[in-house]
Amino acid sequence: MMTGKESQNPVIVAGGGVAGLTAALDLAAAGRYVELVESAEHLGGRVSELDKIYPGDHCAFCPLWTDIRRVEDHENIRVRLTSRITAVERKPDSIRVTITTEPRYIDESLCVFCGRCREACAADAVRPSWEHASPPSFFIDKTGCTKCGDCVDQCPTGAIDIERPPVEIVLSADDIIWATGFEEVDLTPLPEFGYGTHPDIMTSLEFENWIAEAGVNQGRILRRSNGKEPRNIAFIQCAGARDRRLLPYCSGVCCMHALKQAQWIKRRAPEVGCTIFYTDLRTVGRDYFDYGLRSLRMTTGVDLVRGRPGMIRPLPGGDALALKYENTETQAVEIARFDVVILNGNLAPSQLLPGSEADSPVDLDSQGFVSAGRDGAAPFACGFSREPADIAESVLRASSSAVTLAGRKDGPEP
Amino acid sequence: MKNITVFLCTCFDEINRVVDYERLCSHLSDDPRVAAVTVSRGLCVSGGAGEIGASVKSGDGRVLIAACSPLARGDQVMRDLERAGVPAFRRHLVDLREGCAWIHGNNPAAATEKALDLLNMGLTALEYKEPSADVTLKIADEVLVIGAGPAGMAAATALARCGVDVRVLERGAQPGGMLGLVSRSYPDNTDPSEKIAAFRDLAASDPRITFHSKVKIISARGYAGNFTVRFTAEGEELQAHAGAVIIATGGRVFPPKGYYRYGEVREVVSQIELEARFRKGPVKKENAVFIQCVGARCEERPYCSTICCPASIKNAMRIMDENENARVWILHRDIMMPGTTLEAYYKKAMERGVRFIRYAESDPPRILGDEAVETVEVRDDITGDRRTIPADLVVLSTPLIAGTDAEAIGDLFGIQRDSYGFFREIYPLHPVETRIDGVYICGSARWPVSSEQAMVQGEAAAMKAAALVGRQTIRASEFSRVPGAKFGHARVNEDTCSGCGNCAAVCSFDAIRLQRRSGEGEFRMVSRVIKVRCKACGNCLSVCPNGSMQMPEMNTKALYGMVGKAFS
Structure with a gap:
């Protein structure tokens, strides 16, 4: 519409998190047709997993849900859930994209969320989608399903088809905007953090889920090992990040994430001690410094210790964790006892396509971030696919990618 | 007026196995406002919104939907109705599944009573709901x-x-x-x-x-x-x-007046002054010291200005480019180089030999020297040593x-x-x-x-x-962020508006202006709503002293009527 160029081919947006949603909405608003491909059962991405977002302390639900509904309602956007791009082939005037849709077995357009299938399932393979999905529906976890068919008999709307095969389609597309987000990297190769040796050593996303107000513990701060309230919690920053052995870069979002979680712990359970072990506290966005450091220091009294622990081990008996560290401000080497340890920093970009990097349709840097488009052109990538980014940065880059694509005069380059 | 059609959804017996639908139907049939009652098995999956829309489009028809919560599929039915041409003031949704049948499953009689109350409230709301007048605007290009x-x-x-x-x-x-x-x-x-x-x-x-x-x-x-x-x-x-x-x-750029003897001794400059020197020609220095967070992350400006760390690192390396023997120190409180590119840039500076010394906010560096800066004294927060660094240039990094x-x-x-x-x-x-x-x-x-x-x-x-x-054009209602929004925009009754300005003061979207209204024999101030800006939040009507401000789709008559039914 605005380019004056009639394009029959859709733009494919890979990933339905905040970056992908924004890119899709922007392009659709500009009159382009968008295929939004999301691997999960619902839209919303990582932000939908967060209990609270900084610096406003909102749950992200309302604005995120509003954008999701705008995407679902938009006549120019088609959403493909439980789908992945599995191959990309360049043609002279377009690209051919293969999209594989895994069956969720329960048709979300027919599911009325009554839950009879879940009650009927002896294998406990029927799961509700994200609670805030619109509309909410169930899906069947392929790995647990025994294909007994009891759920099919119980479904009042005939929404379930357990024999449904994966569907593969091939589309001609104008281009792809990559917004596939991040994955957590396994921390067991770094033995000093003791990840996997004790249930109270968690990654910060596991912990976010664990203490979520809408989650299993309804916002209570508990230990995973014994269900009791911890006496104190340690946050280990740059766990796996800024570390040559695993991720050499700074993950960008972890400092604020820890400050946010510490603040919420203090609000919900003021007697639980919090200590943040950090290298540099990177609080660069609007209100971040104010939100994090200043309010922590002045009101809630969270300890900030500069240093990266060299050893975290369960104490004999498994009742608590020992943490050995050097406080680089006092140069004292100390061993402290903590009930819970949160590891923060193990975020890496998701793989764009299955298969080897050689098949990648865009250039990736050594860490898997999209570094360049074809022929060195600016890549259409946003969010964590492009560089470590928080919500605002992801969304900004998404709109920037969208306008660059919308303004491209000569169509896709050969 | 018999103009309300009621659709009762059973949700495949999810609702009517608890709630007594026969009682609901007979009660509704006796209501003088109800034209027809239809019981449906699954409104959301039957695709019946188009038919419902056609049935109420003519005349002054209105539709009451009794189904599930708007957070389940109720809202989807409402959106389908919107698409089928049934605007917000002609429709109302009542939640009988989550709100009645499911949560009161152990007490069917009470669940039925609650359902009746909710239906009565819905009928009353529909009796009074009015439309907001939408406007279509031309867009300047x-x-x-x-x-x-x-x-x-x-x-x-x-x-x-x-x-x-x-x-x-x-x-x-x-x-x-x-x-x-x-x-x-x-x-x-x-x-x-x-x-x-x-x-x-x-x-x-x-x-x-x-x-x-x-x-x-x-x-x-x-x-x-x-x-x-x-x-x-x-x-x-x-x-x-x-x-x-x-x-x-x-x-x-915040000028560093009053910090680190800026303006008192020579060769203590701000970052932007150093940039100006670079633009003029090479800056040959032997010992350059950059001080970060000058007037930032402090009581008066408790924020990180984002750009000062990378700017100092860039200029530190530039000084080393222009004099290969130059020694450069960056005195900082945290090195703010998040992400991949900046972290790599920071590492490059370390490899080039830029020296980073961390200082504490409570113990900042001191500038020594009589006319020009000679040394900088700093306590290294990591080793605890107090160090004296020779300096022929001090660069102060101030925030934006x-x-x-x-x-x-x-x-x-x-x-x-x-x-x-x-x-x-x-x-x-x-x-x-x-x-x-x-x-x-x-x-x-x-x-x-x-x-x-x-x-x-x-x-x-x-x-x-x-x-x-x-x-080319856009409707004012499209600026509302939620698709199929329940409300249009606020409306003023100019005859009764006293021009107090309460509404304009509380409007979060700068959508209300006080303007002169001059009619026959009167000359007074009244509120006017800029429809394009109004998001129908309702702040204005909550502070209007005499009910002149209304949200037509949920006006005070409808609201009071609903409350009255709830407690009757």
Whole structure:
């Protein structure tokens, strides 16, 4: 519409998190047709997993849900859930994209969320989608399903088809905007953090889920090992990040994430001690410094210790964790006892396509971030696919990618 | 009047196995307002919204839907009705599944009573609901970009590429903004004057870009799609009519007066003064010391200015480029280099031999020397040692602060500013959008950012503006963010409005103006609602002392009627 160029081919947006949603909405608003491909059962991405977002302390639900509904309602956007791009082939005037849709077995357009299938399932393979999905529906976890068919008999709307095969389609597309987000990297190769040796050593996303107000513990701060309230919690920053052995870069979002979680712990359970072990506290966005450091220091009294622990081990008996560290401000080497340890920093970009990097349709840097488009052109990538980014940065880059694509005069380059 | 059709959804027996539908039907049939009652098995999956729509479209028909929660599929049914041509004032949703059958499953009698109450409330609401008058607006096809720094230049370039006419207003004589004050960009180490020259060439050659320099803005009025901005450019008075406005007025550098003997001893300079020296020629120094967080992350300005760490690292390496024997120290409180590119840039500086010393806010460095700086004394926060560093140059890294015209621009366009004077977005998920639709913010006017980030933001703002002005017309109701919104916009009864201004004071979207109403024999102030700006939040009607302000789709008659039914 605005380019004056009639394009029959859709733009494919890979990933339905905040970056992908924004890119899709922007392009659709500009009159382009968008295929939004999301691997999960619902839209919303990582932000939908967060209990609270900084610096406003909102749950992200309302604005995120509003954008999701705008995407679902938009006549120019088609959403493909439980789908992945599995191959990309360049043609002279377009690209051919293969999209594989895994069956969720329960048709979300027919599911009325009554839950009879879940009650009927002896294998406990029927799961509700994200609670805030619109509309909410169930899906069947392929790995647990025994294909007994009891759920099919119980479904009042005939929404379930357990024999449904994966569907593969091939589309001609104008281009792809990559917004596939991040994955957590396994921390067991770094033995000093003791990840996997004790249930109270968690990654910060596991912990976010664990203490979520809408989650299993309804916002209570508990230990995973014994269900009791911890006496104190340690946050280990740059766990796996800024570390040559695993991720050499700074993950960008972890400092604020820890400050946010510490603040919420203090609000919900003021007697639980919090200590943040950090290298540099990177609080660069609007209100971040104010939100994090200043309010922590002045009101809630969270300890900030500069240093990266060299050893975290369960104490004999498994009742608590020992943490050995050097406080680089006092140069004292100390061993402290903590009930819970949160590891923060193990975020890496998701793989764009299955298969080897050689098949990648865009250039990736050594860490898997999209570094360049074809022929060195600016890549259409946003969010964590492009560089470590928080919500605002992801969304900004998404709109920037969208306008660059919308303004491209000569169509896709050969 | 018998004009309400009721649709009772059983949700495949999920509701009627608890709630007594026969009782509901007989009660509804006796109600004089009800024209018909239909029981359906699954309204959401039957695709019956079109038929329902057709049945109530004619005359003054209204429809009451009793089904599941709007958070389940109820809202979807409402949206389907909207599409089928049933506007918000003609429809009402009552939740009988989650709200009655499921939560009161162990007490069917009470669940049925509650369902009856909810249905009665719904009927009463439908009796009184009225429509908001929607308006269709023409969209002016030009975008106004205020400020030609990196954000404004990127916005204008992106818009022109998308085929949008763009008018750029720059207060200075030349484009460039802050980019024109620095010697090199980080981390690519390019000369920013190339970017400025490229924009100047584009503005001169592309007929879509109109560039005005030495601009002073006189006034701005209007709303999304139709802004009228009067300004002078090089003394000549002009007027622009724009569909959208992008504000990219930038920030300014905080001068380090009163810090670290700045102005007292020679060779203690601000970062921006060092940039000016680089622009003039080589800066040959033996021992240069950069001090970070000067007037930042402190009580008066409790924020990190984002750009000072990379700027110091860039200039530290530049000094080493120009004198290979130079020694450079950066005294910092935290090195703020998040992400991949900046972290790699930081590592490169360490490998080049830039020395980083961490100091504590409570024990800042001291500048020693009589006429010119001779040494800097600092306590290394990591080793605990007190060190004396020789220095023939000290560079003070100060933060960006809000521009001098930020307050005036904010007031002109009705956009909010944060406690430091930067323009505030409506929500982190919508970082370039403001509370005024059609007005977008980007660059350091919004929050301190690097030139690279400012350009990304300028492009993001351009995207929003291009999508808006790409349309010929738009309905005011489309600016509401939720599809199928339940409400239109507020409406004033000008006959009873006393002009107290309460509503205008509480409006979060600057959508209410007090204006003179002069009719026969009267001359008084009344409130007027700018429909394009109104988001139907309802703040205004909650403070209206005499009920003159109404949300037609849920007016006070409907609300009081519902409350009355609930407690009758």
